[in-house]
Structure formats: structure tokens, C-alpha cells
Amino acid sequence: MNIVCVAACTAGIAHTYIAREKLIKGARALGHNIQVETQGTIDTENELLAEDISAADVVILATDVKIKGEERFKNKRIVRVKTAVVIKSPVQFLEKVEKSITNT
Template identity: 60%
Template sequence: MNIVGVAACTAGIAHTYIAKEKLMKAAQEAGHSIFVETQGTIGTQDNLTEEQIKEADVVVIAADVKINGKNRFKGKKTIEVPTDLVIKSPNKFIKKVEEVVAPA
């Protein structure tokens, strides 16, 4: 499965990057391709490309604040959760994403 995502927290520092790291690790361990953009006090990093978004099966928004550029994901299956959920249970979260994207 191809996953793209955006991580953002209120300060745009710690939780943003921890959420990105945990999400990427859990997705890769489950055999998925993943790209995650971060948005925060230092701006946007690792910007998602149009091609990455087009090829994505699902968009994960792990954010505690409103993100910029949400309209890019129009028409895509999107899952929005707080950063804490991804940080505390990344593997369980990826399992849920798998269930939502490819229901049995």
C-alpha cells in the first residue's frame, strides 16, 4: 500500500517529528511505502509531490492543528488522527489503516 501523510503539532517541533518517525517505521515494517511531510514552526519539510499524492492509496493526517494544503488530498481516502495516537500505538494504527483501505 502507498501511504502519504502530514504530521503537525501545536508547537511544530517534538510531536511532529516523533509522529513522523513512528508512522514511517510502523508502515515500513508492515511492508508499505510511505512519505510524510512535516509542518511546524520551521515551515514545511519533505513536501509531498503531486505524483506521491496521486499514487497514494490513503492519506494520513497526524495533526493537532489545522494543516496547510489539505485541498491537495481532495478525492483521496483520508484518515485524520491526533499525533498522540500515532506516537503511542503506531503499529495498531497502521493495522487500522490497512482495514480501512482494504476491507475484508
């Protein structure tokens, strides 16, 4: 599965980057491709490219705040989740996403 994600927490520091790392490790453990953009105190990093978004099977918004550029994901399947969920159990979360994708 091809996944694109945006991670952003209220402070834009710790949880944003921890969520990014947990999602990457979890996706790789399950054999998925993932690109994770972060939006935090130092602005946007690892900005998703249009071709990455186009190729994505799902968009995960692991956010606790409103993000910039959400319109880029128009017509894509979007899963919204709090950063704490992906930090606590990234593999279980991604398995649920995987099941929801294959059941539709």
C-alpha cells in the same frame, strides 16, 4: 499500500517529528511505502509531491492543528488522527487503516 501523510502538532516541534518517525518505522515494519511531510515551526519539510499524492492509497493527517494545503488531497481517502495516537501505537494504528482500506 502507498501512504502519504502530513504530521503537525500544536507547537510544531517535538510531536510533529516523533509522529513522522513512528509512522515511517511502523509503515516499513508492515511493508508499506510512506512519505511524510512535516509542518512545524521551521515551515514545511519533505513536502509531498503531486505524483506521491496521486499514487497514494490513503492520506493520513496526523495533526493537532489546521494544516496548509489540505486541498491537495481532494478525492483521496483521508484518515485523520492525533499525533499522540501514532506516537503511542503506530503499528496498531496502521493495521486499522490497512483493514479499513481492504474492507471498502
